[in-house]
């Protein structure tokens with residue numbers, strides 16, 4: 001019978017699998033339990049074929065150069081943060097904007113509190129800035145954007161589906177953009193980590209515009225208002241913002257963890273210094289890895305998604321800092337990545 005009507009049989013199988021896949025995705029996003037993942041796998045090869053091809057794929061195989069970024073101070077670029085006499089990208093206006101957006105019902109109620117706990121998402125408070133002997137400014141309080149990295153083992157694969165070019169209104173998860181990502185890596189002590197994206201979100205932070213949570217071929221960071229201003233403005237091959245799981249030494253450590261991955265032009269020089277805005281773009285002879293014009297950043301933030309919106313919650317990594325506490329974030333750099341498409 002199948003041989004007599006192969007086309008029709010195939011079509012029915014496809015449409016059934018596609019409906020099933022939609023249901024599986026919805027349940028995985030709604031409860032974050034991951035049970036949908038098994039259901040999707042059960043749908044088999046037809047379900048895979050029902051999904052359109054990714055718009056972009058970036059990856060790095062095992063055995064290539066990977067870094068764990070240590071917490072540390074960050075130089076504040078005058079082009080982004082102004083001067084001590086004329087500061088820019090401060091926190092207060094962003095908190096004010098967030099409070100107004102919350103009152104208007106356009107932002108989750110947790111956001112103003114989160115910005116107080118983690119201002120670097122949107123700016124640097126004036127009182128947190130120190131003046132250096134040469135008249136520059138620095139954020140001394142340890143940040144995830146230091147110039148110090150440790151070599152680790154790691155690999156990742158990311159797939160991006162960019163279905164919309166503006167952040168649509170509604171809750172953070174309300175976007176047609178999609179991504180898939182799994183990264184496995186060690187810390188400098190040899191503990192094992194696996195980070196798995198569950199779904200894309202539009203970060204509900206004042207000033208952010210993330211093209212629907214998946215951004216391809218554009219700029220962000222620096223003075224753009226999207227992404228922390230502690231990173232320089234950066235050409236972006238592919239980026240997503242999302243929520244997912246963190247496994248440490250084989251055990252689930254954190255669910256609904258806010259994360260961001262971006263494959264960008266190279267922003268670290270051969271001394272591992274993170275370029276400032278004025279130093280971009282780096283010249284090829286400055287790139288960390290010879291001939292490597294791009295690299296991929298994965299940051300797992302001290303933020304958890306809740307029903308009331310994102311809240312500050314340090315990540316309990318297995319890597320203990322000199323202060324005796326676990327490093328509360330992970331910033332992994334894949335320095336020899338490949339842009340597959």
Ligand SMILES: [Cu+2]
Pocket residue numbers: 220221227239260261262
């Ligand atoms: Cu970014």
